[in-house]
Amino acid sequence: MQKPKYQLVKEYIIETIKQEGLEPGDKIWSENQLAKKFKVSRHTVRQAIGELANEGWLYKIHGKGTFVGDRLGEKSNKIKSIGVMTTYLNDYIFPSIILGIDEVLSKAGYNMVLGCTDNRHDKERLCLENFVKADVQGIIIEPTKSALPNPNLDVYKQIINKGIPIFFIHGSYQELDCPYVVVDDVEAGYLATDYLIKLGHKNIGGIFKIDDIQGHCRFKGYQMALADSKIEVKDSNILWFDTDDNRDEFIKRDHEKFEDLIKSCSAIVCYNDQIALKVVNTIRNKGLSIPDDISLVSFDDSQLAVVSDVKLTTVAHPQQKLGRIVAESLINKINGGRGKDKIRMEAELIIRDSAKEHK
Amino acid sequence: MQKPKYQLVKEYIIETIKQEGLEPGDKIWSENQLAKKFKVSRHTVRQAIGELANEGWLYKIHGKGTFVGDRLGEKSNKIKSIGVMTTYLNDYIFPSIILGIDEVLSKAGYNMVLGCTDNRHDKERLCLENFVKADVQGIIIEPTKSALPNPNLDVYKQIINKGIPIFFIHGSYQELDCPYVVVDDVEAGYLATDYLIKLGHKNIGGIFKIDDIQGHCRFKGYQMALADSKIEVKDSNILWFDTDDNRDEFIKRDHEKFEDLIKSCSAIVCYNDQIALKVVNTIRNKGLSIPDDISLVSFDDSQLAVVSDVKLTTVAHPQQKLGRIVAESLINKINGGRGKDKIRMEAELIIRDSAKEHK
DNA sequence: ACAGGTAGCTTGTACGTACAAGTTGCCTGT
């Protein structure tokens, strides 16, 4: 029994009110009628009706019956707002995602209540509590430390019990089984690598972020592409860095490994545009040229991809589009629509000038 | 039986919470304990507890127990929130400003309601109306088209009459006489230009944005610095562009003017880091070198300033700090404090590698 | 030492019954 029976009864009643266009004051079936209809006990029907009455859908009069409530009035003076919580705000892709969300929300007449967790669980808790206080109608969340156990599941469950829909982006907490919109990073890694292979490259290096799910996924795609083309994955061709590495320091620290990499490889898959630019500069300083000596493919298609004179070939993160889609899905859910719950967005290769055919 | 039993149970529980001074989170008796205590069925206890939970006195956790709810919080429940409205969201310095604002607001227990005008007056109006609906306690605004007459002054005046404090950033509407926090762009322009003069440059070009107060101010500072050093300001050394110019197009369109500029000048003051990078690339493609042939100084000290191998010498926009200061000032004002109303932040020259002494 | 299972607590769902109490309309006695 997946859903409790009283839930089914609730949903049926709401559905009927919506579809039959019942107006406030109209009488609905008696408890016994509903019990017979659904072959459940009167107790169960009472639970369903009781909750609906609490939520404002219905009201009851002792001795007379149960009637459709005046929900419209309540809706119109409620401030329509949506909570949006991300880990960082000024990291280079979040602004675009938020912009996409804002586009849809402002058109639909919703406010956006923004919160930033700094990737810390305590701030996440605070944020969620704020959202509840602010009476948001729905929440969009980029999970904080999605790889670790989450201490705020109780708050999440409270929110879900209140009937406030949540959509996750980038990842989700498995314990909650909430809807999400994610980018297929494995596919992205595959696309980038496969493109280099199709250009004739055999020795393809990789630079990835180690403490980040995206890093792992893109690396996985990289491995799969090589495997599919029966090219061996060499450990010496992979360079790892983490958040703590000041973004250009790791090249200096792992200087020898980096030297080996550019000696033995004709192409490199770079974790993101920022890293790719660092690599471009380092390689150039050695008197080599992009893409003539070494081809590069990176990820995200951020602003950075086109600021240098070497326009980067990069696998696009849908950014703004992702924001739009998650906002649309959420609003759809709030309005009782039945759209897709788990959305995986495809990555797209943007071909520019940083990779060319291998001689 | 005058009062129903479940009413008695309810009253007893409320009484106990009040008298024993139970705090939110404290566990109360289990359903079975209560049933025994009152010699009623568990069903009856559940009804009592259920209603109390609905009213906010209690909350229940499946498998753990029933706990005293945070009713105090709900009572003093003016949702503390601040409206933040900017022209763009993903432009390269706004995320940092918003981050700074969020830092302060979240610490002070405020929500941030975010709105984005896209630099359009109609969206600005919508945003403001939303803020009022959302019952914000204060508003931070980056003015939309600050150089043009504003058609939404009536809404602004309504808000001010309601006693909701407003702080502007970057610029303000003179008609309103509101508090603001701005960067001293004239000083910034002066600093940048004066630095080049001190390096021995005499022919200093400038590229500025024409439909933006910041552009005008920086240009003003540029003029003042030249005047103070008794260097003539030549019209032919100034290149103007506007928002509609796709950011690299203007160089192609005004190609001849740009050619003249780099022929007659040994240094250029660039409106911002983004423009500076375009100039770097264009100049390099002509076989010239930065800073050996031409020195550059730009504005903002954004991420872009250090992505290229030529690290830009740039006048820093305080970004995050500006966000923090405006948020602190606003909260201070809400709490009745009497801080400074018109804050002008100092610009700071960050010396890197894109400008050097004139031979 | 610790991973994993389990016993025993909690609340959640669901069935049943019975009677109380409010509302309505019909029916009956005057």
Added chain:
DNA sequence: ACAGGCAACTTGTACGTACAAGCTACCTGT
């Protein structure tokens, strides 16, 4: 004709039982 009562409906209160499912602490086997 009409007042009063009662039958038949409604929801409200209240009892009982059973099992499901979530949480915690303890205990046991490796």
